[in-house]
Amino acid sequence: MTEQTQAVENSSRFGGTSVSQIFLGIFGHFIVKRFLFFIFVVWLASTVIFIIPRLSGQDPVKEKLLLEAQRGGAMQTGLDAMAKKYQKRFGLDQPMWVQYTNFLKDLARLDLGVSIAFFPRTVNEIVFESLMWTLGLMGTVTVIAFILGTLAGAVLGWPRRPGWVQYVFMPLLTLAAIPQYLLAMILIFIFAFKLGWLPLFGGYSVATLPELSFSFVIDVLRHAVLPAFAILFSVVGFWAIGMRGMMINTQGEDYMIQADAKGLKGSRIFMRYAVRNALLPQVTGLALVLGTIVTGQVLVERVFSYPGIGDILFQAIRLSDFFVIRGIVIVIILGIAGATFLLDVLYPLLDPRIKVRS
Amino acid sequence: MVQPTIEETRLSTEQAIQTYREGARISDVDALVVDGLSVYYETESGTVKACDDVTFTLKQGERFALVGESGSGKTTLAMALMRLTRPPGHIAKGSVTLHERDLTNLSDDEMRQARLSEIALVPQGAMNSLNPIMRIGKQITDGIIDHLLDDDPTPNKEELDEIVRDLLTRVGLRPGVSRLYPHELSGGMKQRVAMAIGISLRPRLIIADEPTSALDVVVQRQIMQTLGRLQEGLDASIMLVGHDMGLVAQFADTIGVMYAGKLVEVGPVEEVFSDPKHPYTKLLIGSLPSLQEKREFLGIPGLPPQLVALPPGCAFADRCPSRFDKCGGSIPEKLDVGGRRFVACHLYEEEVQS
Numbered sequence: 001m002t003e004q005t006q007a008v009e010n011s012s013r014f015g016g017t018s019v020s021q022i023f024l025g026i027f028g029h030f031i032v033k034r035f036l037f038f039i040f041v042v043w044l045a046s047t048v049i050f051i052i053p054r055l056s057g058q059d060p061v062k063e064k065l066l067l068e069a070q071r072g073g074a075m076q077t078g079l080d081a082m083a084k085k086y087q088k089r090f091g092l093d094q095p096m097w098v099q100y101t102n103f104l105k106d107l108a109r110l111d112l113g114v115s116i117a118f119f120p121r122t123v124n125e126i127v128f129e130s131l132m133w134t135l136g137l138m139g140t141v142t143v144i145a146f147i148l149g150t151l152a153g154a155v156l157g158w159p160r161r162p163g164w165v166q167y168v169f170m171p172l173l174t175l176a177a178i179p180q181y182l183l184a185m186i187l188i189f190i191f192a193f194k195l196g197w198l199p200l201f202g203g204y205s206v207a208t209l210p211e212l213s214f215s216f217v218i219d220v221l222r223h224a225v226l227p228a229f230a231i232l233f234s235v236v237g238f239w240a241i242g243m244r245g246m247m248i249n250t251q252g253e254d255y256m257i258q259a260d261a262k263g264l265k266g267s268r269i270f271m272r273y274a275v276r277n278a279l280l281p282q283v284t285g286l287a288l289v290l291g292t293i294v295t296g297q298v299l300v301e302r303v304f305s306y307p308g309i310g311d312i313l314f315q316a317i318r319l320s321d322f323f324v325i326r327g328i329v330i331v332i333i334l335g336i337a338g339a340t341f342l343l344d345v346l347y348p349l350l351d352p353r354i355k356v357r358s
Numbered sequence: 359m360v361q362p363t364i365e366e367t368r369l370s371t372e373q374a375i376q377t378y379r380e381g382a383r384i385s386d387v388d389a390l391v392v393d394g395l396s397v398y399y400e401t402e403s404g405t406v407k408a409c410d411d412v413t414f415t416l417k418q419g420e421r422f423a424l425v426g427e428s429g430s431g432k433t434t435l436a437m438a439l440m441r442l443t444r445p446p447g448h449i450a451k452g453s454v455t456l457h458e459r460d461l462t463n464l465s466d467d468e469m470r471q472a473r474l475s476e477i478a479l480v481p482q483g484a485m486n487s488l489n490p491i492m493r494i495g496k497q498i499t500d501g502i503i504d505h506l507l508d509d510d511p512t513p514n515k516e517e518l519d520e521i522v523r524d525l526l527t528r529v530g531l532r533p534g535v536s537r538l539y540p541h542e543l544s545g546g547m548k549q550r551v552a553m554a555i556g557i558s559l560r561p562r563l564i565i566a567d568e569p570t571s572a573l574d575v576v577v578q579r580q581i582m583q584t585l586g587r588l589q590e591g592l593d594a595s596i597m598l599v600g601h602d603m604g605l606v607a608q609f610a611d612t613i614g615v616m617y618a619g620k621l622v623e624v625g626p627v628e629e630v631f632s633d634p635k636h637p638y639t640k641l642l643i644g645s646l647p648s649l650q651e652k653r654e655f656l657g658i659p660g661l662p663p664q665l666v667a668l669p670p671g672c673a674f675a676d677r678c679p680s681r682f683d684k685c686g687g688s689i690p691e692k693l694d695v696g697g698r699r700f701v702a703c704h705l706y707e708e709e710v711q712s
């Protein structure tokens with residue numbers, strides 16, 4: 001946790017009904033503080049992103065045009081004039097501080113600029129579209145993997161589990177050791193190539209146009225199955241191993257011995273004492289992972305040519321599409337900072353020991 | 359009020375014996391009969407006999423204090439009485455009979471039902487024995503709810519609140535404590551909550567494992583008083599585990615001394631204090647501060663033996679000032695020396711036989 005939250009000892013002096021009022025007052029204030037911190041992080045990171053490319057001394061527009069010119073075999077004459085024109089268009093001929101304030105203004109309006117490679121499409125359009133694919137796939141898979149993995153880990157870390165549990169879950173965990181892209185290729189080979197049950201690549205069939213129809217939804221789901229499983233298998237193991245470790249730690253706690261001494265039912269000890277306590281670090285992990293899913297899964301998305309943000313990032317780097325790269329990095333920053341902000345705000349509700357400093 | 363200093367609150371031997379509970383109501387009914395109980399830990403370096411062939415009886419209403427150095431097996435014994443021994447430990451031999459019911463023969467669910475309702479634990483280090491993310495009230499009621507029988511009416515929220523309020527008041531806490539979380543309580547308050555839980559189903563035997571360790575002396579006193587009052591109110595028996603001889607002497611009727619996993623001496627507190635039999639008990643009592651002499655706490659020279667590699671004879675032989683030929687050869691049996699006193703030492707064999 002960050003330094004802003006801490007366990008406050010001996011708050012018992014706040015007895016009586018005023019506790020909730022005091023708490024709400026502090027809490028409201030605390031959220032404001034955390035939000036300002038969130039804004040600060042985003043500003044700082046964005047500024048770094050603004051500065052770094054300019055330190056390299058390269059001119060992204062010129063590079064790009066040069067690349068196009070070579071590819072097209074066009075004459076290099078007039079290239080400078082053309083570059084000037086483009087730079088004017090993208091505002092790159094302005095003094096640095098004007099560019100910077102413009103950049104911040106655009107950022108505040110969440111306007112990420114225009115793509116160089118896919119001109120005149122805006123970065124917002126491109127990033128938003130691919131983000132939907134990535135979030136749809138990764139968000140769903142992450143949440144399912146978290147639930148399955150945590151459940152499996154909870155049962156595996158429970159000394160009174162039935163014996164067969166081990167034989168079901170343990171092989172599943174070994175899948176976590178296989179790299180995602182390798183698992184992706186194995187799945188493609190078996191289910192798409194050999195058996196032909198599922199499509200080989202893409203987010204939807206080439207012949208269809210994106211529309212909101214039943215058959216299109218089915219088509220999208222069929223395309224999502226293999227990438228989803230490739231990611232799911234490896235991530236379930238991650239959550240299961242973490243949860244199992246926490247459950248085993250919990251067993252040694254005094255309150256677990258006392259729960260037994262109280263003659264509580266096994267199910268209550270499992271859920272209310274062991275799982276509920278072991279879950280706390282898992283939730284922290286989930287929030288951080290949810291923050292990073294906007295980065296997409298470059299390897300898996302490449303293998304499946306899935307139109308997610310990882311795939312777009314790969315293309316943008318290849319085409320040196322500076323503005324798209326910058327837009328994606330900003331989205332990643334927003335995702336991670338946003339998840340941290342949410343975690344800070346919600347965690348005190350899960351763990352009463354973490355309270356807010358007034 | 360002027361707070362007493364530590365010096366003033368520590369009891370000397372003489373005071374301890376004087377303040378011994380007079381006229382205690384101890385019935386003739388056997389509450390707890392422990393017979394030949396042995397608990398072993400199977401470790402990589404061998405079998406640790408942490409509790410070996412322990413036999414004693416507790417009458418209803420009796421206060422029994424178990425003392426001994428750290429590592430002598432007191433907690434192991436206490437946990438075994440509740441069948442809470444965890445791997446690598448296991449109960450190797452012996453029986454535990456509570457009001458004529460052999461606990462070692464109960465099914466797991468019968469044993470679960472017996473915990474808290476018949477035999478309750480007030481744990482060692484109550485600091486961490488409460489679930490950190492559950493309100494105190496809930497931690498009191500969940501034990502009650504899990505002990506409802508099929509034909510018991512399910513208590514509603516008001517009834518449960520009433521029970522919690524009553525229990526908290528009994529142990530000297532404000533009813534408002536039920537809404538707090540453990541980290542909001544002081545050590546003494548947590549220990550009181552642990553007692554409230556312990557008595558919630560009116561058990562017939564309370565096991566209190568060093569209930570006052572890690573508390574300051576003034577709070578220790580208060581906790582012990584409350585515990586005694588609760589036990590008398592329930593007419594329950596109590597087994598108090600502790601290492602503070604002064605505190606124990608003031609509280610208990612009977613004392614049991616444990617050394618290296620064995621119960622080496624049992625007897626009424628006043629007699630054991632005025633005339634200790636076992637050389638180890640003698641040293642323990644002799645090392646207590648005395649009013650007349652005002653000497654330093656001496657401690658006992660030497661270290662307790664490794665429980666994995668016990669010597670063939672008496673486990674105390676290495677440190678015993680009275681050892682003689684026989685001591686290294688065979689393990690001393692428990693001897694009845696009369697007057698409800700028992701001692702396991704070769705010194706008394708002839709006395710008993712004659």
Ligand SMILES: Nc1ncnc2c1ncn2[C@@H]1O[C@H](COP(=O)(O)OP(=O)(O)O)[C@@H](O)[C@H]1O
Pocket residue numbers: 399401406408426427428429430431432433434435445446447665
């Ligand atoms: N889980 C365990 N595994 C192995 N040995 C143990 C375990 N728990 C306790 N012991 C051993 O049993 C002996 C008695 O421990 P314990 O009952 O905690 O003593 P006490 O409560 O008197 O301090 C110690 O010597 C300790 O090394």
Ligand code: SF4
Pocket residue numbers: 636637638672673674675676678679680681682685690702703704705
């Ligand atoms: S049996 Fe021997 S060594 Fe052991 S306590 Fe008695 S006299 Fe000492």
Ligand SMILES: [Mg+2]
Pocket residue numbers: 432433434482
């Ligand atoms: Mg102990």
